[in-house]
Structures are given as structure tokens and as C-alpha cells.
Amino acid sequence: MTSSPSDPELAVHPLQEFADTAAEAVGGEAEIQFDTIKLRVPADQWVDALTKARDNLDLVFFSWLSAIDWANDVEVGDTLNEETEERIELLCTVCDLTEGRRITFSTDLPNEKPSVASLVEVYVGANWHEREAAEMFGIEFEGHPDPGPLYLPDAFLGNPLKKSYPLLSREVKPWPGTVDVEDMPEKPSTENPEA
């Protein structure tokens, strides 16, 4: 329950009241991190929780949906400092259009064959976001009206945003390349041969 590291630990965050109301109305566990309310719900209550958020909390604006691949082995980038439970964390932020309140919903999906019910019936804007999450993380959205790749070509293999997916440019030329400045090309002759 930290808002920012400088705050005294016992001070009540201004968002705390809304976070508690939301957790009560929707069910789940609210946590405030750096002015962002994250509400954890079980995967089987995913659609139910967001329906309640839309109807009871007036969070009618669909902001975004995406995921995080929590993995201990990564192909590119930095590894986590501490060992974590390997999972796909699905995130979805919805907002109201009056006071600027927003909640990021979160649910954990298994690493192998992650699957969750689609939100398109609740927020029609989830359509493209779910298609993106599906191809990038390999999540299956049950009941999605129009599944299929969004960005990637049809024959593309793999899920690029998974931590196990290598970055091709880094495979071809490892970072940081030549540590020192690369050698200068040879100086062109200053003499003009035709002179």
C-alpha cells in the first residue's frame, strides 16, 4: 500500500477510499502503487468484474488491455532480480469520464495455454486490444468475435512479447556491439589523380 517512497507509511493515500469502494463493489484485492489502483481478480471472474466496474462504478471508458510475461528466463533484456512465479498477468485499464478515476484490473493466467473469456461484449473497444494481446502473448480469448492476427503477418510463428522470444536484431548483432568507437574508414586520397 505505498503511494510513493517518500510518503509516511501510515498516511492514507487520497485514492484509498475509491480503491476500497471498488474492491467491495467488484470483489478482489485492491493495491495502490504510485497513484495507480490495481485490482486483482481471479481469472474466472474477469468479465464479471469488468461488467460491474462499468455498471456500478461508472468506469465506462475502455483505455487499454495488455499483459506482462513474468518469466525467470529471458532471451533479451534484463532478468528479474528475484525469482518470480512464472505466469502471464493480464491487465486492463478502464476509466470514468467525469473525475478521471481509473482502475487497472489484473488477473493471473497460467504460462501454458493461457485462456480467458473475451471482454468484447462488455467493452466493444477490447476487440483490437485482445487481438493484439492474443498474438503477442499467445493468450486465447474465448468468445472473441473476430480472432486472428492484427499486426503480424498470417504465417508468423511465435509470440513476440513473450520473454522467451528472441529479438532478431540482437541475435544478428549482439549489444553493445563494438565497445569502443568503430575504426574510421581509410582516408580517401587527397591527391586528385587527374590533376
Added chain:
Amino acid sequence: MVTDSDLTKHLSEAQVSVELQTEDMTLNIGPQHPSTHGVLRLVARVNGERCFDVRPVIGYMHRGYEKLSEVRTYLQITALINRIDWVSGYANEIPFIVAAEKLMDVEVPERAQYIRLILTEMARVSSHLIFMASYPLELGAATPLFFALRDRERVLDLLEGVTGGRFHPNFNRIGGVKPNAGAGPTTKKTPQDLPAGFLAETRDAMSVVLHTCEEIEDLVGGNEIFRARTKGLGVLPPEVGAAFGVSGPNLRASGVKFDLRKVESYLPYDKFDFDVVVGENGDCWDRWWVRLQEIRESAKIIQQAVDGIPPSGPLQAKVPKLIKVPKGETYVRAENPKGEMGYYMVSDGGTGPYRLKIRSASFSNISMLSWILEGVLVPDIIAIMGSLDFVLGDVDR
């Protein structure tokens, strides 16, 4: 032998068949079409002049910024995210930098905050001026382009004077801003600062922009053809827009009085007096009109900020040489010219984010294209798409 009655019979049959037998045609628009602002492809089923079942095909410009961010440092990522919405590159940096500063608990000096605010509003003015130029052009009027681009160039010159880049400033650093070399004295006692005369020139440029708004309002808004082509066309009800995640001027044109500059505290907008302009009907005309008014509001904000900016002071807070962002997650969003732009940043204490989700405005704004283009006339496709003011770099990321 053909008799007269045979002929008439044949003719009458021909007429009947012309009226009854119409065939659907698949019309492919793009990926290269000037009105798509990048590479967007539309596949529409056309029956006569009406089109149905319009399917946008995107991804021609997908550069994988979210993956690339995972192997870059925070300093390097600002160079990348400039290229998301390249029409307002500067505004893209703000929510990212603010998110990193929030995780690091860095307080940005007030003067740096004012500079950020002035430049963000300049990016909004230049982005909306591009819209003022291109939208009438898409509807067949070339003259407004010259009016709008003339002033946009002036705004970009000012932006370039401070940052060194017209389109991709890459100007924000964690903890402040970094004026380009040569922008001011660089001795140890007097660090780099804004170029001399910047504030006065900005004030002048804004009065010119305000004057041009009058001209554009007369020239374009008073044009019968423009009114006929845009009024009542492409109506977006506010509840549909919200469910699709349509944000920014597109949603405000539908009458939703909601502006992230008023509710989020990423820059000190609470110190300035400006209105949130809303439209009435949510049609193409309103989307054009709201953007025109937003230029005026932005010019007002810039003029106030130029008057109120602290005359001197540091531009950079004290941060470590090697930027490491402490462990944490946050979502910071900002009102960009195109709508809500935000970054969900997950840090694990390293020199780069563990995961960076980029929420870009145009992606959600055009995800409703199939809905809004259902049953419209073929020439109206361009009129509606143009009014949404999207950039494909912002769609594909």
C-alpha cells in the same frame, strides 16, 4: 424476325434487371492513400455508392516498440517514442518521462515544468494545424493548407530553436529538460538555457496563430461545400465512443467534457485558465470545430505560461549519472493532441523497463472505423477518416 413488341419487351426487361440486379464489389483502399496518413488499408464491400462491412487492415508500420523498449535504457527509449505519433513527437515523451520520474520520486524544477508545458502545447498547436491543413485538402480545398502550414512552420522553428529537432526533439531527461548545445551560455555558472528571445517570439507567434484561426474559421468554416460535406456526417454517440476507447478531441466533439489536462497532474495545467471545448453532435464538422478551438485554447495557455514562467532557475533535478528506476509499476496518461496517450511502466530496478505498455490514442480511435463507416457513401469514407485525425505511427507503434 424481331418485332416491335419484342424490342419493347426486351427493353422493359433490361430496365427491370438494371434496377434489381446489383452486385457487391470489394473495394480496396490503401495501404498507400494520401488520406490514410501513413499505411492503412481498408477493405470495403461496396454496393452502388454505399459501403458495408469495412475492415481496416493495420500492421504495415508495426515496429515493435514495446519489445524494443525491453532492451533499451530509459534514456534511449525517449528517442524511440518520439516516433510513435510523429506529428506531435514532443508530446509523446511527457507521459513516459513522468512515469519514470514518479517511480524514481524525482521532483522536477518548476522552470523545467513550464518549458515542458509550453512545448507540449506547441506540439498540440502544430498537430492541430496539420489537421487544419490536411482535412480541407482531403475534401478538395487546397488553400487552407498554405495558411495552416505557414504558421505551423513558425511554431516548429521555435520548437527547433529550443530542442534542436523539428519533429523528434528527444528533449526530456529524467528530472528535467536538456536544451540543445548553442541554445544559451554554457559556462558552469550559467548553464544552457532557452535561446535568447524565445519567450518574446513565442508570444508573437501565438498572436499570429490566433489570427490564423480567425482566417481559417472564415475561409473553411464559412465554405458552403465544406459545411455540406461535414455536417451531420459520421456521427459518433458519446457512449459508443467511450466503449471503443475513443479519446481526445474526437470524444469531446461528441459532447463529453473530459480533458486529462484537467484531471491528471502530469504538468502544472491547474495554474492556467483554459476551457475544455466540446461539440454538440459528434459529427465531422464538430471534430473539425473542436480542434480549431483547441488551437485557440493552447495559444492562450502558452501565452499565460510565457508570462508566468520563473525567470531563472535550474532545468534539471539532481539524478544519478546512471539512471536506475526502482522497482514498481505505474500508469501515467496524458492528453496528447490525438487523445489519451499513456505508458504502463513496469520496472524491476534495472536500467530499462521490464515491460512498457504503450497506450496510443489513434489505435483506439480508429478501432471503431468499421462501426462508423457502416453504410456510408464511398466519398464520405475519406471525409470521416480525415476528421478522426489519426497517424499510423500512433496506431501501429
